[in-house]
Structure formats: C-alpha cells, structure tokens
Amino acid sequence: MSLTLPSYPQPDGRGRYGRFGGRYVPETLIPALDELEAAYRAAKADPAFLGELDRLFREFVGRPSPLYLAQRLTDHAGGARIYLKREDFNYTGAHKINNCLAQALLAVRMGKRRVIAETGAGQHGVASATAAALLGLDCVVYMGAEDIRRQALNVFRMRLLGAEVREVTSGTSTLKDATNEAIRDWVTNVRETFYILGSVVGPHPYPAMVRDFQAVIGEEVKVQLQAVEGRSAPDAIVACVGGGSNAIGIFAPYAYLPAEERPRLIGTEAAGEGVESGRHAASMAGGRIGVLHGSMMYLLNDDEGQIVPPHSISAGLDYPGIGPEHCHYAETGVAEYVPVTDAQALEALQLLTRLEGIIPALESAHAIYHAVRLAQELGPDGVIVVNLSGRGDKDVAEVMRLLEMERDQGLLDKEVEQVTREVLA
Amino acid sequence: MTATLTRGAERIHAAFERVKAEGRAAFMPFMTAGYPSASAFPGVADALLAHADLLEVGIPYSDPLGDGPTIQRASEQALAGGTSTRRTLALVKELRARHDTPIVIMTYVNPIYAVGPREFMRLSQDAGVDGLILPDLPPDQDLEIADLAAEHGLAVTFLIAPTSTPERIKLVADACTGFLYAVSVTGVTGAREGTALGEVPAMLALAREYARVPVAVGFGVKDAQTAHQVAGVADGVVVGSAFVNAVREGQDVGALAASIAEGCRR
Numbered sequence: 001m002s003l004t005l006p007s008y009p010q011p012d013g014r015g016r017y018g019r020f021g022g023r024y025v026p027e028t029l030i031p032a033l034d035e036l037e038a039a040y041r042a043a044k045a046d047p048a049f050l051g052e053l054d055r056l057f058r059e060f061v062g063r064p065s066p067l068y069l070a071q072r073l074t075d076h077a078g079g080a081r082i083y084l085k086r087e088d089f090n091y092t093g094a095h096k097i098n099n100c101l102a103q104a105l106l107a108v109r110m111g112k113r114r115v116i117a118e119t120g121a122g123q124h125g126v127a128s129a130t131a132a133a134l135l136g137l138d139c140v141v142y143m144g145a146e147d148i149r150r151q152a153l154n155v156f157r158m159r160l161l162g163a164e165v166r167e168v169t170s171g172t173s174t175l176k177d178a179t180n181e182a183i184r185d186w187v188t189n190v191r192e193t194f195y196i197l198g199s200v201v202g203p204h205p206y207p208a209m210v211r212d213f214q215a216v217i218g219e220e221v222k223v224q225l226q227a228v229e230g231r232s233a234p235d236a237i238v239a240c241v242g243g244g245s246n247a248i249g250i251f252a253p254y255a256y257l258p259a260e261e262r263p264r265l266i267g268t269e270a271a272g273e274g275v276e277s278g279r280h281a282a283s284m285a286g287g288r289i290g291v292l293h294g295s296m297m298y299l300l301n302d303d304e305g306q307i308v309p310p311h312s313i314s315a316g317l318d319y320p321g322i323g324p325e326h327c328h329y330a331e332t333g334v335a336e337y338v339p340v341t342d343a344q345a346l347e348a349l350q351l352l353t354r355l356e357g358i359i360p361a362l363e364s365a366h367a368i369y370h371a372v373r374l375a376q377e378l379g380p381d382g383v384i385v386v387n388l389s390g391r392g393d394k395d396v397a398e399v400m401r402l403l404e405m406e407r408d409q410g411l412l413d414k415e416v417e418q419v420t421r422e423v424l425a
Numbered sequence: 426m427t428a429t430l431t432r433g434a435e436r437i438h439a440a441f442e443r444v445k446a447e448g449r450a451a452f453m454p455f456m457t458a459g460y461p462s463a464s465a466f467p468g469v470a471d472a473l474l475a476h477a478d479l480l481e482v483g484i485p486y487s488d489p490l491g492d493g494p495t496i497q498r499a500s501e502q503a504l505a506g507g508t509s510t511r512r513t514l515a516l517v518k519e520l521r522a523r524h525d526t527p528i529v530i531m532t533y534v535n536p537i538y539a540v541g542p543r544e545f546m547r548l549s550q551d552a553g554v555d556g557l558i559l560p561d562l563p564p565d566q567d568l569e570i571a572d573l574a575a576e577h578g579l580a581v582t583f584l585i586a587p588t589s590t591p592e593r594i595k596l597v598a599d600a601c602t603g604f605l606y607a608v609s610v611t612g613v614t615g616a617r618e619g620t621a622l623g624e625v626p627a628m629l630a631l632a633r634e635y636a637r638v639p640v641a642v643g644f645g646v647k648d649a650q651t652a653h654q655v656a657g658v659a660d661g662v663v664v665g666s667a668f669v670n671a672v673r674e675g676q677d678v679g680a681l682a683a684s685i686a687e688g689c690r691r
Contacts, residue, residue, distance in 0.1 A: 022566055022567075023563060023566055024534055024561045024562060024563075024566060025490075025561055025563070026490070026491045026560055026561060026584065026586070026608075027563055027583070027584045027585055027586050027589060027593065027597065027608070028586035028587075028588050028589075028608060028611055028612075029588075030563055030588075030589070030593060031588045031589060031590055031593065032588065170494065170497055170498075171487065171488065171497075171501070176488065177488075180488055180490045183490045184490060184493070184612075184613045187490075187491070187611065187612060187613055188611060188612040188613065189611075190588060190611055191588070191611065289538070290535045290538055290539060291533075291534050291535045291538060291561070292488060292535065293490070294561075299535075301535060301539060302539070303539060303540075304509045304510045304511070304536060304539055304540065305486070305510065305533075305535040305536035305537070305538060305539030305540065306486065306487040306504065306509075306536075306539075307487045307488050307535075
C-alpha cells in the first residue's frame with residue numbers, strides 16, 4: 001500500500017473554508033452527510049481501502065499519468081517550459097475517474113448498492129457508470145437535455161455501461177438543473193443511495209473529499225517534476241475551473257505550502273462570449289457570493305438571488321458556481337483566477353492539436369490558452385505545469401459544428417480560417 | 426433563543442391556541458407568490474385565507490431543491506411574470522391590509538443573502554410577515570439569520586425529517602420560535618399516492634418531547650382525507666402542491682381549501 005490521502009488544514013470543523021462552504025441542504029440530508037463524513041474519515045485511515053484504491057488507480061485508471069514536456073508548444077510560446085499533466089491518459093478520458101472510483105469504493109464500504117450522479121459534459125457520468133459497472137452497483141445519471149444533445153456519444157457510453165441516464169428538462173436543462181435533480185433523488189432515496197458528486201462543490205464533506213481523491217494529481221506532479229527539473233514545485237500551475245475538481249487536485253498539494261515555496265496557482269474560468277457580455281460561466285469574475293447546491297461560494301446570481309444561467313462552449317465548465325475552497329484561495333491570495341473566452345479556448349484547442357498531436361478537451365483548452373500567454377511573461381527560465389484534465393474526443397463533433405459555423409459566418413481570421421479549411425477538408 | 430416571544434411568534438402561537446380550543450389542527454395552505462400571475466395571485470391568496478389558520482407564501486426561486494416539479498414549475502412561471510423577492514413582500518403587505526391571519530414566508534437562503542439579511546428582515550417586518558420557513562437552512566448553519574429575524578419581530582421555523590436523529594430533532598426544535606415543521610416523508614414536496622402516516626407518529630413523539638412550539642406536518646398532504654389523518658397527530662397541517670395543482674388546472678381553490686380545512690377537524 002503506497003497511497004495515502006492528504007490532510008489539509010481546511011475546511012474547519014463546520015466544513016467551511018473561511019466564509020465559504022458549509023451545509024445548506026434540507027434537514028433530511030444532514031444525517032446522511034454526517035454518516036458520509038464518518039465513513040470517509042474511517043476509510044481514509046484504513047489500509048484495506050487505500051490499498052484497493054491504489055490498485056485501481058494503477059491497474060484500472062493507468063496512474064501515474066505522465067508529465068509531458070510540450071516542446072513544440074513551448075517553442076511556439078517562446079518562454080517558460082510548458083509541461084502537461086496528462087490526465088487525458090486516464091481510462092475514460094479525464095480526471096473524473098479518480099474521484100468516481102474512490103467514491104464508488106466508499107459506497108460499497110457503506111453498504112449502498114445504488115449510486116446516482118449528475119453530469120454536464122458527460123465525463124463524470126461516464127466515470128460514475130464505469131465505476132458502478134466495475135463494482136456491480138446500480139447507477140442513475142442525471143443530465144440536462146441540452147447537454148444530452150451536445151454529448152450524445154457520452155450518453156451512449158453510459159447506457160452501454162448499464163447506467164440509466166435521466167434527462168432533466170427543468171430550469172435551464174443543464175448541469176445546475178441535473179445537480180438539483182440528483183439532490184432531489186438523494187433526498188428521496190437517501191437511506192439506500194450514495195450520491196457520487198462530481199466536483200469540489202456541494203455540502204460538506206463533498207468539497208474536501210473530492211479534493212482529497214483528486215490530490216493524487218498534484219502529488220504525482222511533485223515527484224515527476226523533481227525527476228526532470230530537480231525541483232518539486234514549478235513557477236506556475238494552470239488549470240481550468242468549472243466546479244473546480246481538476247484544479248483543486250493539482251493545486252491543493254501546493255496551496256498549503258508557505259507562500260515563498262508556493263508556485264503561482266492559476267485557475268482559468270470560462271468567460272464564454274466575454275464577462276461583459278453576460279454570456280459566461282465565470283463565477284468569480286462575473287458573479288457574487290451566494291448559496292447553491294449546499295455551499296456558499298461565488299455564484300452567478302442576480303440582485304434578488306436568482307441563479308443566472310451560465311454559458312460556456314464547454315459543457316464541463318458550464319456551471320454557475322465555483323468550489324468553496326477556490327473561493328477561499330481567491331480571497332486569501334493563494335490562487336488567481338482569470339477568464340478565458342470560448343473563442344480563445346477554441347483557438348488553443350486547435351493550437352495544441354496542431355503542435356503536439358494532442359486534442360484536449362474544450363475544458364482543458366481554457367488552461368492551455370492562458371499557459372501560452374503566461375509562458376511569455378515568465379520567460380525561458382520558468383516552468384509551467386498545465387493540468388490537461390481531459391481529452392477532446394467527446395468535443396470533436398461540437399468543435400466541428402462550431403468551426404463550420406464560424407467559417408459560414410466569416411468570423412474566422414485568416415490564419416485560423418486556413419487551418420479550419422484544412423481540418424474540415 | 427430569546428425568552429420573550431417576538432410579535433410574529435405571539436401571533437402564530439395564538440392562532441394554534443385558538444384552533445386547539447376548537448378541537449382541530451391548524452390548516453396551513455401554501456402558495457407560490459405571483460402564481461399563476463402577479464395579478465391573479467391576490468385572488469388565490471384571498472380564497473385560501475378565507476379558510477386558513479396560517480398562510481405560507483413562497484418566494485419564487487430558480488433552484489428550489491427541496492421542492493418537487495409542481496412547485497418548481499410554479500416558481501418558474503411566477504419569476505417569468507416578474508415576481509421577485511421584493512414584489513413578494515409587497516404582495517404580502519397588500520394581503521396583510523385585508524387579513525389578520527398569520528402569514529409566513531417560505532424561502533431558500535440565497536434570496537435572503539442576495540437582498541442582504543438585515544434588509545430582508547426589515548422589508549419582511551414592514552410587510553407584516555410573521556415568520557420564516559427556511560428549507561435549506563439547518564439551524565446550525567447560520568445563527569445570524571435567526572437572530573436578525575428575532576430582532577425584527579419575526580418567528581423562524583426549521584424542519585425535521587424522518588431521517589433526523591434524536592440529537593438533530595432536539596437541536597432543530599430548540600431553534601424554532603414559530604412552529605416546528607416536520608417533513609412527513611424522505612423526499613421533496615409534492616402530492617403523493619398513498620395515505621399511510623408511516624414514520625410520522627414516531628417522529629412527532631420525539632419532536633414533542635423537545636419542542637416548546639406547535640408541531641406542523643407537511644409534504645404529501647393533498648386532500649381532506651390525508652389532512653384528517655395528519656390532524657390526528659399534529660398541531661398543524663401544511664398543504665402546498667395540491668393547491669398549486671388546483672390553480673394550474675383552474676379548479677375552485679376556495680372549495681378545495683374549505684374541504685381540506687374541514688378535514689383538519691379531529
């Protein structure tokens with residue numbers, strides 16, 4: 001057994017990161033959250049649980065994921081060395097599988113035979129369905145009707161894996177509504193159901209538990225970077241944030257270091273059509289503090305507290321809130337959060353694909369875009385690690401549609417148009 | 426909690442005392458503010474208030490995760506019609522001018538935080554609101570809300586559920602100053618099939634041990650018959666989705682209210 005789960009100073013005993021987090025849920029769920037917290041605490045200290053998780057990480061997921069020096073991207077950017085933490089190598093194609101396997105193992109340990117999940121892009125749904133198939137659990141996945149349209153292939157995968165995908169048509173028919181429905185299911189079936197929550201959001205202990213399960217990403221980077229650069233911390237780490245699980249997974253092992261040893265931690269928020277346009281999913285740049293899905297956090301909500309529907313090119317970032325630990329990092333200066341637009345992400349996706357032969361998920365493309373600019377700023381002595389949270393297979397059809405649309409509308413600039421013409425030829 | 430009762434708590438307790446003396450449970454209908462429209466809502470509320478011992482008015486909210494589809498759709502329609510938090514409180518103020526019946530606001534916490542807790546309480550007090558029901562605020566999450574409510578003369582109601590442990594029931598009961606709201610099922614709001622009381626009597630027995638306020642039961646009560654069953658064990662009967670359904674289907678809300686109020690006799 002080589003795996004240990006980390007213990008960080010946050011959250012406090014009440015599940016709060018500064019003023020963020022907490023448990024704003026119907027009373028029905030409080031005993032279940034207490035039970036989950038106790039079960040998690042026991043599992044975290046149990047060599048049998050950790051040994052099994054470690055085995056699955058290595059043999060099923062394919063961990064450790066590589067740390068790859070993107071030389072051609074680095075040359076193109078003309079500055080700091082850009083390393084990619086290849087979570088896209090993981091089985092099922094994204095970092096989501098780390099957390100799903102861990103939570104599904106916990107469900108088995110707690111004697112629950114039914115798991116539910118919510119999904120936006122479908123990656124968390126596929127990972128939940130995969131974990132459920134592996135461990136012989138019944139699985140129901142809630143997904144917005146709009147996301148079902150955008151991610152048809154992942155819907156088919158989930159069904160092939162034996163999960164039931166329930167279409168959500170309430171509200172805006174996207175991830176936030178799928179999350180509402182999952183919570184309603186949990187409230188109704190709480191005694192026999194385990195809710196596999198997909199990001200570092202929701203009521204305590206979810207944000208802490210999901211972070212701990214994803215922290216394997218950052219812990220591996222420490223070791224891998226030491227081997228190639230002779231130091232465990234880069235100058236900067238860049239990761240995309242929707243709810244924020246891949247970002248917290250690579251940030252957390254560094255976030256609690258003393259300030260002078262800490263790399264710059266930068267989260268890229270989905271700015272959609274621009275923060276000023278109002279069509280975005282940038283909860284920090286364009287939101288204000290509020291409560292959703294059990295947690296106090298930065299949130300897209302109007303001055304009456306109604307949730308404002310988010311927009312992003314990427315279904316996985318299309319969420320109106322951002323995890324409470326990120327909110328606390330932002331407020332205390334531990335991490336920075338920058339907006340990246342749809343168009344910039346689409347540009348970065350094509351750039352990485354052309355230069356490195358890696359088609360990133362649209363989510364991860366947000367981080368790539370900022371890393372290229374940051375590389376110039378840091379200069380040739382710098383080292384940047386980008387969390388490549390997922391692969392782009394799921395997005396290819398949507399990207400094709402968007403590029404065709406841009407070409408038809410004459411919105412492409414000359415260089416991108418040339419590339420696009422070749423791609424679509 | 427403060428030893429002296431707030432104005433809202435006094436009015437709520439007096440209403441429960443009155444119905445108890447009459448040998449029945451309090452009839453406590455719920456309606457989403459601004460439903461089916463801002464102009465039609467006052468008429469619906471008047472029809473309910475003609476029979477109600479206490480009226481619950483819901484602030485329409487975009488993401489009501491404790492509610493089922495019936496109330497969520499009503500909220501969406503009310504929001505589309507322009508009913509906001511401030512408009513809800515203005516509607517209550519109009520009702521208050523015509524009725525003496527206690528009125529409590531049901532709201533998720535985000536609208537309170539968005540308006541600002543102090544400003545929200547000030548507006549509620551000004552509107553003549555007697556109390557608040559907070560379905561996504563366990564009392565140990567935010568002590569400021571209850572304190573501010575008390576400062577503004579408002580009672581607060583928190584919820585217990587069949588999953589609540591004795592420790593939780595005690596904690597929640599201690600925090601309630603208006604009445605204690607016992608959720609009859611593990612689940613969200615909505616009229617249901619079946620009439621069995623299930624776990625309710627055991628839950629209420631525990632609740633009564635701790636609560637110094639009346640205990641009302643809600644979720645799933647849909648007609649006179651289910652109301653009568655609940656009235657046999659509770660001090661008050663909350664009926665929500667059934668009235669929202671009735672409004673949507675154009676039924677006579679006043680007649681349904683009269684029938685369910687009759688069912689609340691023991």
